[in-house]
Amino acid sequence: MAEYSCISIITIACTVLCIICFVLVKIIYHQKRQVMDLHLLTQKDELTQAYTRRYFCEILEYHLKLIQRYNNSSAVLMIDIDNFKEINDTFGHPFGDNVLIQVVRECNHALRESDVIARYGGDEFILLCPLITHEDLIIIAQRVQNALRDFQGVPITLSVGACLFEKTFSASHIIHSADKALYNAKKNGKDRIEFLIP
Known part of the structure; x- marks a missing residue:
């Protein structure tokens, strides 16, 4: 029984950790994308694309x-x-x-x-x-x-x-x-x- 509880706790912890990692990766990707978009805005004129x-x-x-x-x-x-x-x-x-x-x-x-x-x-x-x-x-x-x-x-x-x-x-x-x-x-x-x- 104790063994089953340990496995359940480890499974839940791993799942939570995976979810946290996924969310962090998504946040980092989104922020990098925003930085790239801002960088492009400083390089190109919005109207003419010059x-x-x-x-x-x-x-x-x-x-x-x-x-x-x-x-x-x-x-x-x-x-x-x-x-x-x-x-x-x-x-x-x-x-x-x-x-x-x-x-x-x-x-x-x-x-x-x-x-x-x-x-x-x-x-x-x-x-x-x-x-x-x-x-x-x-x-x-x-x-x-x-x-x-x-x-x-x-x-x-x-x-x-x-x-x-x-x-x-x-x-x-x-x-x-x-x-x-x-x-x-x-x-x-x-x-x-x-x-x-x-």
Whole structure:
């Protein structure tokens, strides 16, 4: 009888232990999944699925460390949708959202596999084109600019500012230079590409 009681107690204890282990594994899996989901949220823009500005800056910093070994130049491009406020006001915000999504989609088709696109803010995007010559940069910038000339019957133009850089420049200086080139493109009539070599 005592032997039967011991076996019952051990069986119950093992069952309880198995249930506790199962629950713990499930909790740990759920928490890891949440951490992964949060990590993805910090990497990708929810609307366009381009990278976020923050993650792009991390990629750029990493790239600057890598190119210490090479003498090649790379480039950062700032892209702005011309007259985006008017597009939203005329056709509505859902249409404007679709334009943003399409810009990323078309850029992804036009770019090289190694290029990285991120949403910088609002209707501005930023691109990293690693290890690129000035001639190839012109081709990429024109591809990007020509990617969305017409969207659902609406003419869409892009202004592009490009900064060609080498290993001696900081990430903030590179982004500032590309932004300045974009400002020049907007100031000089929009729907154009301006280059800046700091």
